[in-house]
């Protein structure tokens with residue numbers, strides 16, 4: 001597999017009233033053709049900022065972006081907003097947590113689709129209408145002929161998410177970024193949407209990135225998983241290795257926060273005690289140290305680098321689990 005989409009030392013900061021907010025602190029990741037990469041991390045760890053910056057969506061006086069983002073070898077960070085917009089849909093597409101942000105509430109589904117297809121792919125009106133029905137069938141929408149006449153608010157959350165996925169794949173993107181695509185949905189619908197995304201990835205040969213705070217959600221669908229903490233990758237491995245040979249205490253805590261099948265409390269995720277560092281203040285040492293059961297003085301004074309355990313399994317910890325701990 002060759003690298004399709006790569007982030008190298010991506011850094012994103014925001015100028016805020018309190019000072020510089022470090023949202024993404026030097027992330028290096030790649031997605032290979034046809035691969036599914038899972039990105040997991042707590043709220044505020046920089047998941048959304050990372051992908052929005054990579055897609056050229058975060059701009060303005062208050063934002064600085066550093067490092068490199070390439071798609072098939074072409075640098076995206078230096079492109080103008082207009083240049084990068086040309087790639088949306090046909091090269092990279094994004095599915096968001098809340099489909100209402102991507103759908104126009106006052107236009108029928110069919111006309112929103114057709115407009116996008118006519119504009120982006122230069123299709124005729126009739127071809128666009130036929131392709132719309134085909135896409136809606138592809139995302140397993142029942143009765144697409146009736147659906148195209150509806151407005152977004154007339155659909156359920158799961159149906160809206162399917163419509164947004166259909167729109168995202170309409171121009172055959174090479175990479176689909178799905179940012180918390182299922183958090184607003186109930187558990188059964190979540191599973192169906194993830195199943196659908198996996199199926200589409202296989203059928204269309206796309207690469208996919210699934211971003212979530214729920215490790216349990218991506219486990220069955222990702223080839224590799226990157227764990228993000230306070231704007232840094234802290235562990236990156238194949239899904240099997242991440243579960244079988246967890247190296248980072250933070251990943252261990254995330255795994256322990258997934259409720260067991262026997263858990264009858266109804267909660268989906270248990271919170272890890274404590275909170276990540278304030279992204280505005282300067283933090284020394286390992287960012288996870290205040291919450292880590294294994295922290296030593298070294299952890300509190302020195303910042304660990306991301307290292308390769310020798311088998312392609314990367315971790316950012318002085319005392320990795322399973323290696324003598």
Ligand SMILES: Nc1ncnc2c1ncn2[C@@H]1O[C@H](COP(=O)(O)OP(=O)(O)OP(=O)(O)O)[C@@H](O)[C@H]1O
Nearest residue numbers: 014021023042043044045046047048049050213279
């Ligand atoms: N436009 C902005 N201006 C200033 N700070 C921002 C902005 N957008 C995000 N941030 C900050 O950047 C950090 C990372 O936010 P981000 O939205 O990427 O988190 P996340 O991992 O996606 O969290 P969640 O799981 O809640 O979606 C947070 O501290 C957030 O408050």
Ligand code: SF4
Nearest residue numbers: 286289292299317318
């Ligand atoms: S470096 Fe130290 S504090 Fe950080 S995760 Fe590893 S053991 Fe815990």
Ligand SMILES: [Mg+2]
Nearest residue numbers: 047048049180
């Ligand atoms: Mg987010």
